[in-house]
Amino acid sequence: MDEKINLRDLQLPEMEGLLKSMGQPAFRAKQIFQWIYKGVKSFDDMNNVPKALREKLTENCYIGTLSLIEVQRSKTDGTRKYLFELEDGNTIESVFMKYKYGNSICVSSQAGCRMGCRFCASTRNGLERHLSPGEILSQLMEAEADTGEKIGHIVVMGTGEPFDNYDNLSAFIKIVNDKNGLNIGMRNITVSTCGLADMIDRFAEDFPQVNLAISLHGTTDEIRGAMMPVNKRYPLNILLETCRAYTEKTGRRITFEYTLVSGINDSDSDAERLCKILRGMLCHVNLIPLNKVAESGFDTVSRGRAGEFQKILEQRGIPATVRRELGADIDAACGQLRLSKKL
Ligand code: SF4
Numbered sequence: 597m598d599e600k601i602n603l604r605d606l607q608l609p610e611m612e613g614l615l616k617s618m619g620q621p622a623f624r625a626k627q628i629f630q631w632i633y634k635g636v637k638s639f640d641d642m643n644n645v646p647k648a649l650r651e652k653l654t655e656n657c658y659i660g661t662l663s664l665i666e667v668q669r670s671k672t673d674g675t676r677k678y679l680f681e682l683e684d685g686n687t688i689e690s691v692f693m694k695y696k697y698g699n700s701i702c703v704s705s706q707a708g709c710r711m712g713c714r715f716c717a718s719t720r721n722g723l724e725r726h727l728s729p730g731e732i733l734s735q736l737m738e739a740e741a742d743t744g745e746k747i748g749h750i751v752v753m754g755t756g757e758p759f760d761n762y763d764n765l766s767a768f769i770k771i772v773n774d775k776n777g778l779n780i781g782m783r784n785i786t787v788s789t790c791g792l793a794d795m796i797d798r799f800a801e802d803f804p805q806v807n808l809a810i811s812l813h814g815t816t817d818e819i820r821g822a823m824m825p826v827n828k829r830y831p832l833n834i835l836l837e838t839c840r841a842y843t844e845k846t847g848r849r850i851t852f853e854y855t856l857v858s859g860i861n862d863s864d865s866d867a868e869r870l871c872k873i874l875r876g877m878l879c880h881v882n883l884i885p886l887n888k889v890a891e892s893g894f895d896t897v898s899r900g901r902a903g904e905f906q907k908i909l910e911q912r913g914i915p916a917t918v919r920r921e922l923g924a925d926i927d928a929a930c931g932q933l934r935l936s937k938k939l
Pocket residue numbers: 709710711712713716717718719754755756757790
């Protein structure tokens with residue numbers, strides 16, 4: 597073996613294959629997998645694994661971790677925002693949040709992003725690279741270690757377009773779902789996409805129980821296209837058709853993320869159009885008053901305006917909520933922490 601293998605990148609069957617190649621039985625892989633997801637970072641602490649095997653593992657493998665560069669702690673609601681450094685010096689952000697139903701983490705799936713959404717700080721320098729499955733899940737492990745609390749819910753909504761890194765996203769989901777490890781239910785995982793329609797089809801096929809969130813942000817191709825270049829590749833009619841097919845196939849409700857931007861997509865007629873294009877679909881709209889990104893040229897709306905917009909949707913039978921402001925006292929738009937360290 598040339599390069600050392602990060603065992604957090606491996607699904608259990610892959611670990612079994614690796615151990616087999618070392619002349620070991622499958623149950624050893626399960627033991628090691630269980631140790632890793634109990635949070636053990638050194639092979640020496642795996643006390644039911646023979647010493648000779650621990651030495652061999654140390655020679656050929658490692659348990660990848662992230663370096664914590666900065667953590668911002670909310671004094672009001674327990675939210676923690678992390679900036680981590682990867683092995684190659686790239687940085688990523690994650691956010692730990694406390695909800696009534698339990699703890700949740702928002703993880704990044706890429707360092708940077710190539711989708712170019714105009715209101716987003718994460719795309720300013722383009723895509724640096726995809727994150728490996730282990731790098732995605734280490735965000736959760738590090739947050740559990742920092743808070744001393746279990747995390748039962750995951751949203752893949754941090755930096756990056758998860759469907760642009762589909763294979764690693766898919767491996768990540770299978771690893772965190774494994775009952776021998778973190779055992780996080782598929783229904784407790786949400787993946788958010790900017791609307792890569794062909795990948796939504798694939799996702800419905802592969803993970804019918806995982807929740808899907810779509811960044812919509814506009815009700816016409818003109819408005820959405822001005823904010824999200826992806827709309828050229830997958831215009832609204834194609835995206836919405838795919839969404840309807842998704843709900844029919846999976847029976848799952850889609851969450852549409854709709855960032856309210858003053859004077860761009862927050863008028864009464866925007867709200868009415870939104871009802872029209874979503875009519876009859878199994879869905880929920882999450883309204884997000886824009887988190888101001890310096891120099892983006894976009895302005896946020898008041899919570900009052902967000903409430904009025906929500907009311908129009910609800911009066912027409914579209915379930916909608918205004919996103920609760922978590923960690924408002926530490927708030928900076930997603931991606932800004934990372935950006936501020938880079939400039
Ligand atoms: S909003 Fe998401 S998909 Fe769009 S540029 Fe930012 S990270 Fe990428």
